[in-house]
Amino acid sequence: MFDWFASLIVYQTLGLSEDSAWGSALHFFVMDTTLIFFLLVVVIYVMGLLRALMSPERVRAYVRGKPPWLARTLAITLGGVTPFCSCSSVPLFIGFVEAGVPLGVTFSFLIASPMINEIAVVLLAGILGWEMALMYVAAGVVVAWVGGIVMQAFRPERWVEDYVWKIQMGESQPAPVDKSWRGRNRFAIAEVKEIVGRIWKWVVIGIAVGAAFHGFVPGDWVTTYLGEQGNWWAVPGAVLIGIPLYANATGIIPVAEAMLGKGAAVGTTLAFMMSVAALSLPELLILRKVIRWPGLALFAGVLAVAFVLVGWSFNLLT
Amino acid sequence: MKKVQVLGTGCAKCKSTVELLNDVAESEGVSVDVQKGEDIAEIMSMGVMSTPGVVIDGTLVHSGSMPARAQVVEWLKD
Numbered sequence: 001m002f003d004w005f006a007s008l009i010v011y012q013t014l015g016l017s018e019d020s021a022w023g024s025a026l027h028f029f030v031m032d033t034t035l036i037f038f039l040l041v042v043v044i045y046v047m048g049l050l051r052a053l054m055s056p057e058r059v060r061a062y063v064r065g066k067p068p069w070l071a072r073t074l075a076i077t078l079g080g081v082t083p084f085c086s087c088s089s090v091p092l093f094i095g096f097v098e099a100g101v102p103l104g105v106t107f108s109f110l111i112a113s114p115m116i117n118e119i120a121v122v123l124l125a126g127i128l129g130w131e132m133a134l135m136y137v138a139a140g141v142v143v144a145w146v147g148g149i150v151m152q153a154f155r156p157e158r159w160v161e162d163y164v165w166k167i168q169m170g171e172s173q174p175a176p177v178d179k180s181w182r183g184r185n186r187f188a189i190a191e192v193k194e195i196v197g198r199i200w201k202w203v204v205i206g207i208a209v210g211a212a213f214h215g216f217v218p219g220d221w222v223t224t225y226l227g228e229q230g231n232w233w234a235v236p237g238a239v240l241i242g243i244p245l246y247a248n249a250t251g252i253i254p255v256a257e258a259m260l261g262k263g264a265a266v267g268t269t270l271a272f273m274m275s276v277a278a279l280s281l282p283e284l285l286i287l288r289k290v291i292r293w294p295g296l297a298l299f300a301g302v303l304a305v306a307f308v309l310v311g312w313s314f315n316l317l318t
Numbered sequence: 319m320k321k322v323q324v325l326g327t328g329c330a331k332c333k334s335t336v337e338l339l340n341d342v343a344e345s346e347g348v349s350v351d352v353q354k355g356e357d358i359a360e361i362m363s364m365g366v367m368s369t370p371g372v373v374i375d376g377t378l379v380h381s382g383s384m385p386a387r388a389q390v391v392e393w394l395k396d
């Protein structure tokens with residue numbers, strides 16, 4: 001349906017040829033814009049109806065006092081269904097520390113939360129198929145799990161700002177939530193407005209980049225450098241390029257779509273997606289309020305290495 | 319006069335929440351004193367991890383999202 005609509009606009013109304021670079025780029029843009037925003041609104045609305053269910057405060061309560069393996073499993077799983085706004089990462093970090101949650105588990109949560117979320121999963125499944133969605137989630141879980149454990153091994157406590165240890169968190173009873181369907185509906189609509197309002201720019205930029213890639217980058221170039229027969233340095237290269245680039249997990253999906261469509265290898269594409277979505281400079285700068293530079297540099301380094309290893313493994317396996 | 323505090327470290331939603339509270343107070347004719355609580359220790363001491371949080375006369379009534387207008391009217395009424 002979205003394909004049909006995009007063809008109608010681009011090929012029939014505007015009269016562009018299907019074979020021209022502009023025609024195929026514009027077709028990609030129109031189709032992805034309509035499809036992605038449609039999926040976004042539906043997913044966020046449905047999750048909004050259910051969501052009143054998970055908040056960082058509740059994650060903290062679940063994870064608190066559990067043995068490390070269980071705490072980490074919960075942190076990663078719950079991280080996937082907890083709406084995460086990077087502006088909340090500081091109170092979240094302090095709240096976890098105050099609850100005595102090991103830092104390694106908190107890092108696992110901080111890795112998993114922005115990378116794995118229901119919106120990205122549904123979009124990936126809708127656009128690239130279930131296989132790719134599963135691989136992305138599996139890769140994200142592995143990186144979050146291993147990343148947290150490696151961080152722990154470096155004793156990151158020494159890099160946490162002193163004031164963090166002194167904060168006493170009050171036990172407030174959670175604010176009452178309106179559980180009626182009317183209340184949920186209102187909440188869901190507010191969520192759609194809030195989340196779409198926050199991420200639409202990233203999504204449009206992502207689609208535009210994907211469209212340009214789709215229309216103008218020659219297929220031969222992609223298969224030579226990013227394809228399965230590509231060089232070993234394609235994966236680290238993709239990760240390095242992804243670090244300064246920032247987009248949320250949703251915005252990177254159309255870029256991945258264009259890369260895969262042109263024959264880029266799955267592992268290289270996954271590594272690039274994770275690097276853009278989970279490792280970003282703005283995020284690190286926000287965390288600077290609670291962790292000193294050496295800790296942040298280590299965090300970025302551990303993540304980058306993990307992405308490269310995941311990328312190589314997927315390239316070998318597929 | 320109600321003492322209202324909006325807890326948050328300067329995110330966009332926190333600013334809009336402050337505006338919403340002032341706006342509702344004005345249209346409902348309630349006198350309020352809306353303050354922003356940006357100190358992280360203070361925010362945490364109220365038990366808030368997801369911002370913005372809204373505290374009215376010392377009690378936390380909301381956290382984690384921008385409140386709906388109807389909710390705000392309710393809080394400021396009595």
